[in-house]
Amino acid sequence: MAIAQEIKCSHCGAPVEFKPGELIATCKYCGFTTVIETGQTFSFEHSLILNRFDLNSINEPVHAWMSGGFLKPGDLARKSKTTSKDLIYLPFWVVSVEAKSTYKGIFERISPAVVKEGTISKEYDWLVLARAASEFPTHEYDIPLEGKIPFDFRKIEGFAKLLNSEIDRDAALEMAKQQIEDHHRFLLQQDVDKIVEIKTEVTSKQIVYLHAPIWFIKYEYKSKVYQLIIEGTAGTALKGDIPSTRF
Numbered sequence: 001m002a003i004a005q006e007i008k009c010s011h012c013g014a015p016v017e018f019k020p021g022e023l024i025a026t027c028k029y030c031g032f033t034t035v036i037e038t039g040q041t042f043s044f045e046h047s048l049i050l051n052r053f054d055l056n057s058i059n060e061p062v063h064a065w066m067s068g069g070f071l072k073p074g075d076l077a078r079k080s081k082t083t084s085k086d087l088i089y090l091p092f093w094v095v096s097v098e099a100k101s102t103y104k105g106i107f108e109r110i111s112p113a114v115v116k117e118g119t120i121s122k123e124y125d126w127l128v129l130a131r132a133a134s135e136f137p138t139h140e141y142d143i144p145l146e147g148k149i150p151f152d153f154r155k156i157e158g159f160a161k162l163l164n165s166e167i168d169r170d171a172a173l174e175m176a177k178q179q180i181e182d183h184h185r186f187l188l189q190q191d192v193d194k195i196v197e198i199k200t201e202v203t204s205k206q207i208v209y210l211h212a213p214i215w216f217i218k219y220e221y222k223s224k225v226y227q228l229i230i231e232g233t234a235g236t237a238l239k240g241d242i243p244s245t246r247f
């Protein structure tokens, strides 16, 4: 376990704890956000997605997930026991961009093969998780941006945990660009069989830093522990380990 370091909050003077690797920290006393490297005030929009569940009501979406879907054991909801429920506010960058990929590829499904050139132009609110290492399923998360409010630390429940950002704004923009290009490569599979060249340009319109509520649930079924991840706005399950069913 790495040792946490401290800087002083530039707003209220309270100690702001951060761990090695974290670049942007939010004061847990006043909610002010500071860029660690410079100690400067964070000058971008910092938003919050509200959590709508408590330690009791989160059981409903957990139960609903366990009861639905034909791949699960029939007695899953009945026989499993929730062993931990952690609400964590994860940091994200929402990168709003216009992206344009210019490509050249070969269409081989007909003979003779033909060279195809074209562009893909799209607009995105691209979500980048602001943590270096995580198995969080970002692409499953349809983040409810219409519900975001200015960050307000008073809305953070006492039992919840808030993680700081390990990725700065420029790195987030670069990651979004890479991921969008990968996405465009994927989309191109229906038009060309081989991509010879692809170049993606992104124009960022807005970059927002935000925290969103994610529930990490652990449950036990037949003496094994499994994990379930649920977003805290609508209670949608983003990823869940399903015990294997043997026939």
Ligand SMILES: [Zn+2]
Pocket (backbone or CB within 6 Å): 009, 010, 011, 012, 013, 014, 027, 028, 029, 030, 031, 032
């Ligand atoms: Zn403060």
